[in-house]
Each structure stands twice: as C-alpha cells, then as structure tokens.
Amino acid sequence: MKRLIILAGLFLFFIEVSSAQQLRIDSLLREVRTTQNDTTKLIMLRTVARIYAEINPDSSYRYAEQSLMLARQLNFTLDEGGAMREMGYALVNKGNYPRALQTLLAAMAILEDRKVERNVLVGGFAGDDQLMYRAASPFAQRLSEIAFTHQNLGVLYANSNNYERAWQHHLIGRQKAEESGNVPMQSILYLTLNRIYLNLKKNDSALISIKLAYNKVMESGYKRYLGSVVLNMGRTYAALGNTSIANTYYRKSLTASAADDYYRGVIAGNLLLADYYTASGKNDSAFFHIKNALSEAQIMDSPDLLLRIYTSLSRYYHNTGNNDSTVKYQALIINIKDSLFNAKQAIQFQDIDFDMQQQQQEMQAAEKEYQNRLQKYLLISGLAVFLMVALILLRNNKQKQHANNVLEKTLIDLKSTQFQLIQSEKMASLGELTAGIAHEIQNPLNFVNNFSEVNRELLAEMKSEIDKGNYTEAKAIAKSINDNEEKIIHHGKRADTIVKGMLQHSRSSSGVREPTDINALVDEYLRLAYHGLRAKDKTFNAGIKTDFDDTIGNINVIPQDIGRVMLNLITNAFYAVTEKSAKARLEANVGQASAAKDYEPTVTVSTKRRGNTVEIKVMDNGNGIPEGVLDKIFQPFFTTKPTGHGTGLGLSMSYDIITKGHSGEIKIDTKEGKYAIFTIILPTT
Amino acid sequence: MNILVVDDERDVQVLFEQRFRKEIRNKEIEFAFAYSGEDALIYLSDNKHQAVLILSDINMPGMSGLELLKQIKTKYKEPPPSVMMITAYGDKDNYNTAMALGANDFLTKPLDFSVLKEKLKEIS
Numbered sequence: 001m002k003r004l005i006i007l008a009g010l011f012l013f014f015i016e017v018s019s020a021q022q023l024r025i026d027s028l029l030r031e032v033r034t035t036q037n038d039t040t041k042l043i044m045l046r047t048v049a050r051i052y053a054e055i056n057p058d059s060s061y062r063y064a065e066q067s068l069m070l071a072r073q074l075n076f077t078l079d080e081g082g083a084m085r086e087m088g089y090a091l092v093n094k095g096n097y098p099r100a101l102q103t104l105l106a107a108m109a110i111l112e113d114r115k116v117e118r119n120v121l122v123g124g125f126a127g128d129d130q131l132m133y134r135a136a137s138p139f140a141q142r143l144s145e146i147a148f149t150h151q152n153l154g155v156l157y158a159n160s161n162n163y164e165r166a167w168q169h170h171l172i173g174r175q176k177a178e179e180s181g182n183v184p185m186q187s188i189l190y191l192t193l194n195r196i197y198l199n200l201k202k203n204d205s206a207l208i209s210i211k212l213a214y215n216k217v218m219e220s221g222y223k224r225y226l227g228s229v230v231l232n233m234g235r236t237y238a239a240l241g242n243t244s245i246a247n248t249y250y251r252k253s254l255t256a257s258a259a260d261d262y263y264r265g266v267i268a269g270n271l272l273l274a275d276y277y278t279a280s281g282k283n284d285s286a287f288f289h290i291k292n293a294l295s296e297a298q299i300m301d302s303p304d305l306l307l308r309i310y311t312s313l314s315r316y317y318h319n320t321g322n323n324d325s326t327v328k329y330q331a332l333i334i335n336i337k338d339s340l341f342n343a344k345q346a347i348q349f350q351d352i353d354f355d356m357q358q359q360q361q362e363m364q365a366a367e368k369e370y371q372n373r374l375q376k377y378l379l380i381s382g383l384a385v386f387l388m389v390a391l392i393l394l395r396n397n398k399q400k401q402h403a404n405n406v407l408e409k410t411l412i413d414l415k416s417t418q419f420q421l422i423q424s425e426k427m428a429s430l431g432e433l434t435a436g437i438a439h440e441i442q443n444p445l446n447f448v449n450n451f452s453e454v455n456r457e458l459l460a461e462m463k464s465e466i467d468k469g470n471y472t473e474a475k476a477i478a479k480s481i482n483d484n485e486e487k488i489i490h491h492g493k494r495a496d497t498i499v500k501g502m503l504q505h506s507r508s509s510s511g512v513r514e515p516t517d518i519n520a521l522v523d524e525y526l527r528l529a530y531h532g533l534r535a536k537d538k539t540f541n542a543g544i545k546t547d548f549d550d551t552i553g554n555i556n557v558i559p560q561d562i563g564r565v566m567l568n569l570i571t572n573a574f575y576a577v578t579e580k581s582a583k584a585r586l587e588a589n590v591g592q593a594s595a596a597k598d599y600e601p602t603v604t605v606s607t608k609r610r611g612n613t614v615e616i617k618v619m620d621n622g623n624g625i626p627e628g629v630l631d632k633i634f635q636p637f638f639t640t641k642p643t644g645h646g647t648g649l650g651l652s653m654s655y656d657i658i659t660k661g662h663s664g665e666i667k668i669d670t671k672e673g674k675y676a677i678f679t680i681i682l683p684t685t
Numbered sequence: 686m687n688i689l690v691v692d693d694e695r696d697v698q699v700l701f702e703q704r705f706r707k708e709i710r711n712k713e714i715e716f717a718f719a720y721s722g723e724d725a726l727i728y729l730s731d732n733k734h735q736a737v738l739i740l741s742d743i744n745m746p747g748m749s750g751l752e753l754l755k756q757i758k759t760k761y762k763e764p765p766p767s768v769m770m771i772t773a774y775g776d777k778d779n780y781n782t783a784m785a786l787g788a789n790d791f792l793t794k795p796l797d798f799s800v801l802k803e804k805l806k807e808i809s
Contacts, residue, residue: 439773443694443773445795449795451700
C-alpha cells in the first residue's frame with residue numbers, strides 16, 4: 001500500500017511535469033505566431049518539433065514539416081536537412097518505416113553536401129534543443145546532424161529487426177559525432193548502440209556502451225535521455241543475469257525519464273518493471289505498471305509502444321486466467337502489427353532498402369567514376385604543367401646556350417683585340433726603338449768598317465815590309481792586324497746582339513726565364529731609348545746618370561719582358577723631362593730666362609741588390625705625376641699623352657709583367673712639378 | 686800637335702791610334718783620350734795649353750759634348766783651343782748650337798779619316 005502511494009505520487013509528478021512541458025510548448029508556439037523574425041520562428045518551430053519528438057510523433061512531424069518549409073524559404077539548407085530528419089524520426093515513432101526510411105535518406109542526401117555549410121544559423125540562438133550547438137562551426141553542426149540521422153536510421157533498422165544494418169549506422173554515427181565534438185550526440189549514439197548489442201546478445205559490449213552513454217550524459221549535462229540510459233543499464237544487468245540491480249535501475253529510470261519528459265522512457269520503465277513482477281509472480285504489481293505505461297502511451301499515440309503494452313496486458317490476462325481479455329488484446333496486437341509493419345510495408349521497406357543500396361552502389365560507382373575522372377584530369381593537368389616547365393627549361397637552356405655562344409665569341413674577340421693591342425703596343429715601342437737601334441748599330445758598324453780599312457792598309461804595309469825583308473816590323477804589323485780583327489769581330493757581334501734584341505722585342509715573349517745580367521739589360525735599353533728619342537727629336541737632349549750595383553750578377557728573368565718594362569719607364573722619364581724643358585724654354589722666351597738656365601733635364605737609372613731582391617730605379621726630374629691620376633696610371637688605356645702619342649698600355653703591361661710575370665713590385669714616388677721615381681723590386685730567388 | 690779625343694766609346698782610341706799610326710810614329714801628332722766630358726775637363730786643367738785641338742763626340746752620358754764645348758770656350762780664352770765636334774746627329778739644330786757655342790768645326794759620323802787628316806793639315 002505504501003508503495004502504491006509513492007507510485008501514485010510519482011504519477012502525479014509526471015502529469016505536472018507534462019503540463020509544464022506543454023506550457024513551454026504553448027509559449028514557444030505563441031512566439032512563433034507573434035514574431036516577425038523568420039529566423040527566430042524557424043528556431044522555435046524546430047525546438048517544438050524536438051520537444052514533441054518523444055511526446056507526440058504526430059505533433060513533432062507537423063512542426064518539423066513547418067520548419068522544413070520555413071528553412072527552404074530562408075535557404076537554410078542545414079536546417080532543411082535537420083527538419084527532414086526530425087520528420088523521419090517522427091515517422092519511425094509512428095511506425096511508418098518505409099516513409100521513415102525514405103525521409104531519413106532524403107535528409108542524409110541533403111546533409112552530405114558540404115554546400116549546406118555556406119548558409120548556417122550561427123550563434124545567438126540558445127534554444128531548448130541542446131543537442132545542436134548553434135555556436136559551433138558550420139562543419140561541426142553538419143557533422144552533428146549527419147550523426148543524428150545515422151542514429152535515427154539505426155533505430156529504424158533496429159525496429160525492423162535488421163540489427164546488422166542498425167549497428168553499421170551507429171558506428172558511422174558515432175564516428176561523426178566524435179568528429180563534431182558533440183558530446184550529447186555521442187551519449188545518444190552509445191545509448192541506442194547498447195540496445196542493438198542487447199538485441200544481438202552481445203551483453204559485454206552492451207555494458208561498455210551503456211556505461212559510456214552514462215559518462216557522456218554526465219560529462220555534457222544533457223539529461224533528456226538520462227532516464228533511457230538508466231533504464232537500459234537495468235536491461236543490460238538483467239541480460240547479464242543480475243535482476244535485482246536491474247530492478248533498481250528500472251526504478252531510477254522512471255524518475256529520470258519523468259524529470260525530462262521522456263515519456264517513452266517512462267513507458268518502457270513501467271513495462272520492464274511489469275515484466276520483472278510478472279516473472280516473480282507479482283501480477284498485481286505488474287498490472288499497476290502496465291496500466292501506468294498504457295496511460296502514458298495513449299498520450300503519445302505510438303504504435304510500437306502500444307504493441308509492447310498490449311503484449312504485456314495479454315500476458316497478464318493470460319496469467320490471471322482472464323481469457324476474454326486475453327483474446328481482446330491478442331486481436332489488438334494483430335491489428336497494430338498489421339498497421340505497424342505488415343507484409344506489404346515490409347516489402348516496401350525492403351524495396352526502398354534495396355533501392356537505397358543500389359543508389360549507394362550507383363553513388364559509389366559515380367564517386368569512383370568522378371575520382372577516376374579527377375585523377376585523369378589531374379594527370380593531364382600534371383602532364384601539361386610538366387610539359388610547360390620542360391618547355392620553359394628548354395627555352396631557358398637555349399637562351400643560355402645562345403648567351404654562352406655570344407659570350408664565347410665576345411671572349412674570343414676580346415682576346416684577339418687584346419693580342420692586337422699588345423702587338424700594337426710592341427710595335428709602338430719598336431718604332432721608338434728603331435731609331436735608337438739604327439744609331440746603336442751605326443757605331444759598331446763604323447768600327448767594323450774603319451778597322452777593316454785599317455787592316456787593308458796594314459796588310460799592304462806588311463807586304464812591303466816583307467819585300468824589304470824587314471820581318472820584325474812585319475810581325476808588329478801582323479799583331480796590329482790581329483788586334484784589329486778582334487775589334488772587328490767584337491763590334492760585329494755587338495751589332496748582331498742589338499739586331500737580335502730588336503727581333504726579340506718584336507716577337508712574342510718566350511715566357512722563359514733565363515739568367516740575365518740586369519745591369520747590361522738596363523744599360524742597353526737606356527741607350528736604345530735615348531737614341532730612339534734623339535733620332536726622332538733632334539732637339540732632344542737629357543742628362544743620363546747611371547748607378548749600377550756590380551754585385552747583382554745574373555738573375556732569372558724573362559729578358560725581353562723586363563727590357564720592355566725598362567724601355568717603357570725610361571721613355572716615359574725622357575718624355576717627362578722633355579715636356580718640362582719645353583715648358584722652361586717657353587718661359588725663357590717670355591723673359592723668365594732663369595727658368596731655362598736653371599733646369600737640367602736628367603734621367604737617372606740605378607740598380608741595387610737588397611737581400612733577396614733587386615731594385616731597379618728610374619728617376620727623372622720632370623713634371624712628376626699629378627696626384628689625381630696617380631691611382632689610374634697602371635690602368636689599361638690610361639694616358640696623359642696627346643692623342644696618337646701613346647697607347648695607354650705601356651704602364652699597365654709593365655705592371656702585369658712585374659707583378660704577375662715576375663712576382664715583383666712596382667712603386668711610384670712622385671712630386672708634381674719636381675720628380676718621379678719608378679721603383680721595380682724583383683725577387684732573385 | 687797635341688790632340689785630345691773625347692768619346693765614350695773606348696775603341697775610338699785604338700781606331701785613332703791605328704789610323705794615325707804613321708803620324709804618331711813620326712811624332713807629327715800626339716793623342717790623348719778622354720771617355721767623358723768630365724774626364725776631358727780634368728785632363729785640360731792638368732795639362733794646360735797642351736792640347737791644340739779637341740775632337741769631341743756630342744752624345745755622351747753625363748756631360749754632353751756641347752756642354753764640354755761651352756765650358757772649354759768660357760774657361761780657356763787665351764788662346765782658346767780649337768774644338769771640333771763629331772756626331773752621328775748632323776742635324777741643323779745641333780750644328781747651329783755647336784757653332785753658336787764656338788765650335789771650330791763640325792764633322793758627322795761615320796768619320797772620314799782622310800777628310801779629318803786634310804783638316805788637321807790645314808790647322809797645323
């Protein structure tokens with residue numbers, strides 16, 4: 001009796017809650033009617049449909065349909081899919097499985113298109129439907145809806161006893177729910193997965209699932225299905241053989257389900273308790289719970305629940321010996337079964353199922369085809385890109401090759417120009433030399449001629465002395481002839497050396513170092529330069545001073561190269577002093593006689609050994625070198641001489657010969673208007 | 686007759702000795718040799734009035750023949766010795782300068798000894 005009172009209290013509590021829920025629905029619907037904001041209206045309608053989902057499938061369907069229309073109008077495709085799913089779920093609960101399947105598949109088709117993410121209600125709409133976070137990203141929202149649709153499909157297949165299919169949908173649903181981060185959705189999926197495991201008699205898996213479902217409920221605080229979770233916890237323990245724990249959970253589930261208006265939970269809990277009491281022979285208690293369930297189910301108008309209630313009632317009446325009532329409920333059961341899932345419907349369902357499978361296969365084929373096409377296009381475009389890159393590279397390569405050819409030709413041209421310039425510089429210096437050489441040859445030739453003439457005379461004298469028999473005198477004359485002959489040979493050789501030197505100078509450098517008497521070399525070129533200038537310019541005269549260090553001896557140099565350097569430096573020195581004396585003479589003409597009188601143009605050439613080096617100095621007291629051009633004088637083509645008087649290569653070549661050819665140094669010391677000293681330092685080792 | 690020959694070419698001495706061997710042997714001419722202008726001046730200061738004739742090259746390192754001529758003509762006035770210039774460069778400038786400085790004659794190389802001998806005969 002005491003228990004009865006408690007139960008009655010509970011029942012009253014349900015009704016109270018129920019009317020509270022109804023009040024909320026009423027207020028929402030009022031707002032739907034009054035609001036001008038269509039977006040708000042859509043949210044309200046979807047919330048109402050969701051609340052009705054487990055209370056009244058018909059109402060849920062109606063409001064879901066309304067929200068579908070509105071979502072279409074507003075072009076919120078994600079909500080369109082969601083509303084359609086809600087309609088599908090209502091159809092599942094109404095027992096129209098073929099239409100439920102069609103609707104859920106249609107919803108899935110909408111949701112699988114990523115385009116739905118483009119226009120989504122985001123944020124600011126904290127509705128009562130905590131299953132959907134409007135603040136979540138469009139992608140997460142879409143994944144949640146997909147997970148929910150899979151869950152609904154799973155429930156549908158489970159209701160039609162296809163547990164394999166149900167299980168598959170749940171696995172996909174669970175994956176999507178996890179990806180979306182929607183924990184309430186995960187709890188629902190674990191809950192229904194538990195029911196499938198129970199039906200498949202996989203009790204251990206069922207226990208794991210339901211515990212996970214419970215954890216997810218607690219984690220998220222979404223308690224809409226807490227009653228169901230607790231109820232199934234009980235069922236799972238019952239299946240595992242622990243009926244007393246099961247009974248405790250059943251009782252707890254009643255409170256929990258009622259707390260969140262989960263009428264299906266309340267009904268299921270009552271029926272399970274009825275089963276429990278029936279099994280333990282307590283038919284009164286069983287009947288009490290069956291009646292509770294019946295009254296709830298009548299509100300819901302859900303055939304599958306009624307079917308279960310009528311089955312329990314039929315069993316109760318059978319147990320209590322009331323055959324009339326048993327027959328009556330048996331007839332009702334048959335009726336519901338006919339309406340719920342008759343043979344015709346089963347065929348329809350399977351047709352849809354088959355169509356769906358085929359559709360899926362077609363879709364997969366289409367997907368595969370698309371992938372293949374995509375791969376083909378990717379391959380083609382990849383090849384095109386590759387070809388373009390190859391073409392560009394080829395073109396670059398060709399351009400480079402062309403540039404290389406041009407560069408090579410330019411290099412060859414430059415080298416030949418350089419060679420020609422060096423040749424012309426040599427020829428220019430040869431021109432300077434020619435007169436000097438002519439003069440230098442003239443002297444020895446004079447000696448040769450003179451001594452030859454003298455010898456002819458002496459021979460005649462000797463002959464007459466021999467005729468006279470004056471042999472002593474003849475002998476003395478013979479000695480003179482011999483001495484003169486020596487002179488002839490000496491000067492002949494001297495001329496020969498000069499000619500050879502000239503030839504050497506005009507020829508390319510042998511590049512071979514040979515032991516060379518530096519003093520003799522310097523002296524020779526000093527004379528050549530002097531006489532060269534003298535021959536060209538009759539007025540030219542300059543003092544020459546030499547100071548040779550006799551201890552130098554032979555050092556290894558390329559003689560014609562060093563000769564060229566000496567010639568160049570000395571010629572420059574003479575040029576400098578000539579310029580200055582010309583200027584002095586000019587000043588003398590305008591009355592400054594002292595300038596001309598005081599200036600003695602002098603070129604001094606000296607050599608000196610200093611440890612492992614030999615120093616050659618060419619000093620002139622000419623105009624010196626202006627500071628501004630000092631750093632340019634070794635550059636090729638730099639010249640201060642008037643056009644046509646210098647190639648501008650003399651000093652640059654000299655610099656190269658000394659620094660590169662002989663690892664030496666060339667230094668300048670100068671004071672403008674006073675002097676210039678060029679010092680060459682050559683290593684002797 | 687005393688003659689001073691000034692030339693930087695040392696073989697000039699041998700040549701003159703050979704060319705004038707008869708004159709030297711017969712003591713008609715006595716030769717002295719200097720190898721530079723500076724040497725010549727030293728010789729002249731040591732042997733005053735010994736040289737009646739001076740034969741000098743013009744192009745020499747250091748003091749040139751013209752400079753030597755100038756100095757001789759300014760230093761030795763009573764009586765000034767005869768100075769003959771001998772040069773490879775028989776150009777007008779050289780000739781004029783030499784004459785302006787008081788050269789008594791101007792001969793060009795290669796020297797024609799027969800001409801020189803004729804000139805010497807005229808002087809002596």
